[in-house]
Structures are given as C-alpha cells and as structure tokens.
Amino acid sequence: xxxxxxxxxxxxxxxxxxxxxxxxxxxxxxxxxxxxxxxxxxxxxxxxxxxxxxxxxxxxxxxxxxxxxxxxxxxxxxxxxxxxxxxxxxxxxxxxxxxx
Numbered sequence: 837x838x839x840x841x842x843x844x845x846x847x848x849x850x851x852x853x854x855x856x857x858x859x860x861x862x863x864x865x866x867x868x869x870x871x872x873x874x875x876x877x878x879x880x881x882x883x884x885x886x887x888x889x890x891x892x893x894x895x896x897x898x899x900x901x902x903x904x905x906x907x908x909x910x911x912x913x914x915x916x917x918x919x920x921x922x923x924x925x926x927x928x929x930x931x932x933x934x935x936x
Contacts, residue, residue: 857880857884860882
C-alpha cells in the first residue's frame, strides 16, 4: 500500500477513535455509572490517541505533498536545462547582432 493510502486509513481510524472516546464520555456523563472514573480515563485515552493518529496522518500528507512539490520543481529544472541544451548552438547572441 502506498503512503497516501496509509495516511487515509490513519486519518479515518484516528477520527473514529476520537469520536468513540467523545461519545463514550458523553454517555458516561448522562448515565453516571459506578465505574465512572476508569471508563472516563479510557474515553480520554481514546480521544488522545485518536487526535494523535489524525495528527500523524496530516503530517504524513504534508510531508508527501512537500516531497511531490520538490520533485516537480526538480523535474521542471531538468526540463529547462534540457531545452537550453537543445536550443544551444555555436552561434552566440553577439554573432547574431553583428550580422544585422
């Protein structure tokens, strides 16, 4: 699987974990069960892990985008150099001005 697919899966999984933690915490507040504190800790842990995984995925997207931009700029620079080499001839601009 490529990096983009991995980042998408991380984004979805992290979002789901954060959603699960938030909804669990919301249900705990409404019901007030006897095991409120351990379940609240688990809900908060889910939210922290979810947000962390989402951040990791976003960082992956940004690094991938930066890498693609750098590669594109490098390829554009190579194309410009190739065009310069193709159009380069023995006649210089000074020689062309002298002929006029």
